[in-house]
Amino acid sequence: MRKFKTESKKLLDLMINSIYTNREIFLRELISNASDAIDKLYLKSLTDASAQVDQENLAITLSFDKDARTLTVSDNGIGMTADELEKNLGTIAHSGSEEFKEANADKQGDAVDIIGRFGVGFYSAFMVAKEVSVVTRAFGSDECLRWTSDGIEGYTIEPVAADDPAYRETCGSDVILTLKDNTDDASYDEYLSEYTLKDLVTRYSNYVRYPVKMMVTKSRQKEKPADAGDDYKPEWEDYQELDTLNSMTPIWKKHASDVKPEEYNEFYKSTFHDWEDPARTFTLHAEGALEYDALLFIPGKAPFDLYSRDYEKGLELYSSNVLIMEKCADLLPDYYNFVRGVVDSADVTLNISRETLQQNRQLQAMERRIEKKITSELESMRDTDREAYEKFFGNFGRGLKYGIYSSYGMKKDELAGLLLFWSAKNEKYVTLQEYAEAMPEGQKAVYYAAGDDRDRLAKMPVVKSVLAKGYDVLLCTEDVDEFCFQAMRDFTAKGLPKVYADDAAREAAEKAQADGAEAETEDRSLELKNVSSGDLDLASDEEKKAADEAAKANEGLFGAMKDALGDAVAKVTVSAHLTSADDAPSSVSAEGPVSLEMEQVLSAGPDAAQAPKATRVLEINAAHPVFAKLQAAEEAGDKDKLALYTSLLYDQALLTEGLPVADPVAFAQNVCKLM
Template sequence: MKQFKTESKKLLDLMINSIYTNKEIFLRELISNASDALDKLSFEAIKNPDLGVDQSTLAIRLSFDKEARSVTVSDNGIGMTKAELDENLGTIAHSGSEQFREANADRQGEDIDIIGQFGVGFYSSFMVATKVRVVSRALGADEAFVWESDGVRGYSIEPAGEGERSGAEEHGTDVILFLRESSESDDTDQYLSEGGLRDLVTRYSNYVRHPIQMMVTKSRQKPKPEDAPDDYKPEYEDYQELDTLNSMTPIWKKRQSEVKQEDYNEFYQSTFHDWSDPARTVSFHAEGALSYDALLFIPSRRPFDLYSKDYEKGLALYSSNVLIQEKCADLVPDYYNFVHGVVDSPDVSLNISRETLQQNSQLRAIARRVEKKIHSELEDMRDNDRESYETFFENFGRGIKFGIYNSYGMKAADLADLLLFWSAQEGKQVTFAEYADAMPEGQDKIYFAAGDSRERLEQVPAVRSALDHGFDVLLCTQDVDEFMFQVMRSWHQDGTEGDSEHEGAKERDLELANVANADLDFATDDEKAEAEKATSEHQELFDDLKESLGDKVTSVRVAAGLGDAPATIASEGPVSLEMERVISQGPDADAASAPKAQRVLQLNATHPVFAKLVAAKEAGDKDRLALLGSILYDQALLVEGLPVDDPVEFARNVAKLM
């Protein structure tokens, strides 16, 4: 018995138990080797037509034997001589396919599509097998040889027995795996069934360019006997038929003009398990120093687990039509995690197991192109199919917003123009550009309000005040909105956004301003003058109210332009009222350490309630003043959608007032 070259036992044990993490890929590796053998024969046939090779008969054949617990992968490819068996299978990490590919690099992808690279895929067989037997006859050779090993003590090479590829036309290779016994942790029985092998082929090798065939059991109705009675019930029988298990030609290799949208829809639904058609389909191809094919789908509906911790983003990555990763997260950024699709490239650098990728410039270059394509498709949908885009944004816009927030605003220049917000003035969704185009002369800010619902925000005094004074307000109801605005700070209009005929369109930076900020004032000059007068005349009233409310507020003041609202709560500093609410409702919220907004109680000096406050102050009734101040504070909180500090006390105070 020959010993493996190199420190075989250590290396083979390390490889079998460490390189591969998923045992079921053994079939992918053996099919890939068989495909390489067929490609080598095809190449020889092209160079030498006298060989008389009928390329239409080239195929990979699978079979299994439950009693012998064996799985066989056969091909009628170029085969191996005794010396090649010794060199290719006896030398770990020697790749005959890689040598062949390097020698014929100018034809790779044209007449041949060699998959093998590292010379270790064959040994993945020992993850599931106790013994592997390889029978191979080289093209034009006089006899076949058998390589056999248990993966531990070495290997042997002997002449093949009678009936084992004995004819000159029987060139090719049989790889026979004798499987381990099944256990709770290692179910090898699944590979001894038609369904088990078909599933592995469909998952990993569906697009290998050669047919992968297997005899399968089918059922058919028996002919009806001539003398069958009137109540005859049809009878069925099982029969065996050679079936092709793989699709061979991947849809992403075809030009978009060659494929009907119905075919894309069918592929999308079956591959990504969605009952809806995609909203958009993007197919593109790149050739040159870095070649790849990509097929992307923007879903029309949000998966139920999109925002759960169990959701996995990523595109399916293939190399030469062989699945490498079902979800390659590096190919798509987090904010486009909803995109499904396939990328197939023979040029990406794989690691030795082909289960993961080496981080390299090729992968990053593909990812950048994918991102640009997605962005371009979304812009086209926004501009030319607004109804569909609004549906898309309702489903996936939160992730795009989080992409801006999570990048600390660095992605704002790329993503901000994809955002949509509800315009309180227009009563519809608008972009930043559309908001800016409609601003009145002299407005230099984009105003927004954040809360849990549009209906409530429309009734907030600050929003009504802005609208009453001619300023539109973006109503933001997602938890990430205000956090995103804080890292953005402003939106840049480059002068070409929106309506090009709008006279006010020019390059400028527009500050993003929360209408609930205490420093924001929409009042007219007359309203401001009236508020200043009330402030100077009733400063002691404000001081008394501040004292009675204690640390609930940082100050009490008059605000102009509040309309019919008696009072409102505003905030100062970096934490707004809405941010406080969102943080307090988080899963890890800690009431003691959570940041609090600096609250300001703003009073409307033109409202009849203010006169009641003044009367209580002039009468020296501190208790009534404190009562009125507490009720006004709690009412203002309720209007803002915030809980009152003490509901029992609030109810008691209302009862006292009544």
């Protein structure tokens, strides 16, 4: 026996027990090695006239023997000489494939795709095998050799006699694994199962360029005997057939024009276990310093666990058609976590186990390009198929909003244009850009109302008052909406009609347009304003003046009302937007960064006790008949009646806003007192 060197023994132990996290990938590694061996033979046939290869017969074959507990991976590739066995298998971490690639870099082209890189994949076999034999015959050699090792002490290399059943008549290699005995923690019998082997090939090696074949058991109906009577019942029998387990050609490597939509749909449903066709399918091919192909899908519906902690984002990452990671999270930003697909690149720098990557900057470059492609496709869907986009947004729009909030508004330029909100004025979903384009002249902000019910929001007095001014209001019903708008702060609308500084400039522009010039446009930053905030500034000068005069004239009344409410409100004042007897008698607004809706969302969270509170302001409609009742109670010195009226008005305003009253029992009792 030839002994492994001490250093090699330590390295081999590391290969077997530390580098790979999942033992089932041993089959991926052995199939990749077999594919490399066939590629080497094929490349030799391109440069050596004596090496004639029948491409149709190039294949990798799996077989197993349950009684002997052996699993065999065979190829009809280039095989190995005694020196190559010594160098490639006797020297750990020596990659014959990598050496071959470097020596033939100018000859490979697209017809050959050598996968091996580190020279350690073969040793993953010892994760499941107590002994590994390699029976091989090199191309052009008359000698068949056997390399055998237990993966502990060393290995032997010996010739195989012609009368030995293992003797190879042609070039190629058979890797024979004698599986470990089962333990309480691990069952190795599973690798002696048709089902398991087919599953591993489909999962990890489905797109290896050569067919991976295995004898599989199938069932068929027996022929009906000629003398069978009318009561004959069909009989079935099992039979063995050599079947190809892998599909070989990746669908993402084909030109999009050569693939039918149904084929993409079927690939998506079978690969990602979805019952519905994807809402959108698109491909990406990148060239340059980092080349890769991507096939991406936007699902037709949201997974049930999309917004749970257990949901894992990520794209399938392949290198040279071999699956490296089932979910590479670094290829997608969180707000596009719903996207599914595959990315294949031979250029990514893998770690030694081929389970993770070494260079984050490669992933970052790919992620940026993929992100831009997804954004572009969503914009196209928004503009060309609005019905489909609205359905998409209903499924995944929440994540886009959260992307703006979680990035503290840094991603608003990329994502704001994809958002949809319900227009109270037009009663349909609109984008922020569409909202801006429909604004009347002079509007300087985007107005929105946040709550849990669209119909209730539309009936709010403050929403009606804003609509009465001719301005639209976006009705937002998701808990993330308020946080999203707070993070955005403003929205830059593109190509709006230019606003001129004075009449002279406007007249000059109008004259130029009359002479044939195009109308001037500009990008304009619009503040995002919650209609329940206290700084809408929509009142006319006359309305502001009237409100100020009423507030000054009734300072004593408002002071008494503030005293009656205590710390529930910061102040009581006259409303500048409730200005007629037909409007509501009162409303509640918020001052400062915490809105009423934000307070409600935070109070439902796990840290409700520490959640910040909105600074509430009770606004009174001075034109409403109730205001006269308040004045009369204050003039009469009836503090109890004034406190009763104040409490009712405040609770009424809260209910109108969709907010809970602090003491429902007291509210009910106050209503009874009034009755």
